[in-house]
Amino acid sequence: MTTMTDSVITGVNTGDSFQHHPAARFPTLNPVSWLQAHFAVGGFSPLQRLSGMLTAHMSRIAPRSGFTWHPHRGLEIFTYVVEGELYHEDSTGGRGTISAGEVQRMFSGDYIAHQELNLSDRPTRVIQIWFVPDRSARGLPPHYEQLALVDLPARTVGDGVVRDILGPSGAADGHVSARLTSTMLPAGGLAAVERPAVGEDLFLYFVDGSGTLETADRADPLGRYDVLLATPDAGEIRLLAGAEPLNYLSFYLKPFIRHEKNSS
DSSP, rough: OOOSSEEEEOOOOOSSSSSEGGGGGSEEEEEEEEEEEEEEEEESSSSEEEEEEEEEEEEEEEETTEEEEEOHHHHSEEEEESSSSEEEEEESOEEEEEEOOOEEEETTTOOEEEEEEESSSSOOEEEEEOOOGGGGGOOOEEEEEEEOOOGGGEEEEETTEEEEEEEETTOOOOOSSSEEEEEEEEEEEEEOOOOOOOOOOEEEEEOOEEEEEOSSOOEEETTTTEEEOOOOOOOOOOEEOOOOOOEEEEESSSOOOHHHHHHO
């Protein structure tokens, strides 16, 4: 029986230990005039669900627009701001504005209502991530957490600055079995991809910038909203930023690549 924590992947070969998928392989939608969305996971993406992660997608919100009051149930939602700022307000009393590089976490419990608005005069881009919470979180009341850049522990990997958002070393008090980091690689900088540990697979989403992907046998151009998938036995993967900084999110999830390979 398929559950909400099982991976669902269609139309993409996930049998290799390392894969690079260009952004154009995933759908970009304009459901309303003020919103553009790129779905790397969820929606009409071939990566429909990854180990309890229901969606990871970019939302570009036009100035003075946004998602007015609406409800959620049974979700833990993370929002990472790439550009601009986003105002949040919810039925628990949580509220605040988050800016580029910052994160908010909203645990819906059995019910929460909220709104997310771009109140500024310039576009806002955010990555929204929806998880099915762990069973141990059942019965917890809804709550909200906002993380400024100073709240996110920073470390260096090559030339990149890595911030631990979710997991044992992460700043967020999440209720999901996953790790999440953000990395900012300066223009011209070089860094190795931190490969998944045993018992994990990696989904990496390039949310801004461009550059070059380097492995032992290839050098491929990278663009905004490209995706990498990798298992623990993938070889060394290096990223070289181009003329602008390269910004990416790394999701370390319960295995989904081998699971799909074995089920085919």
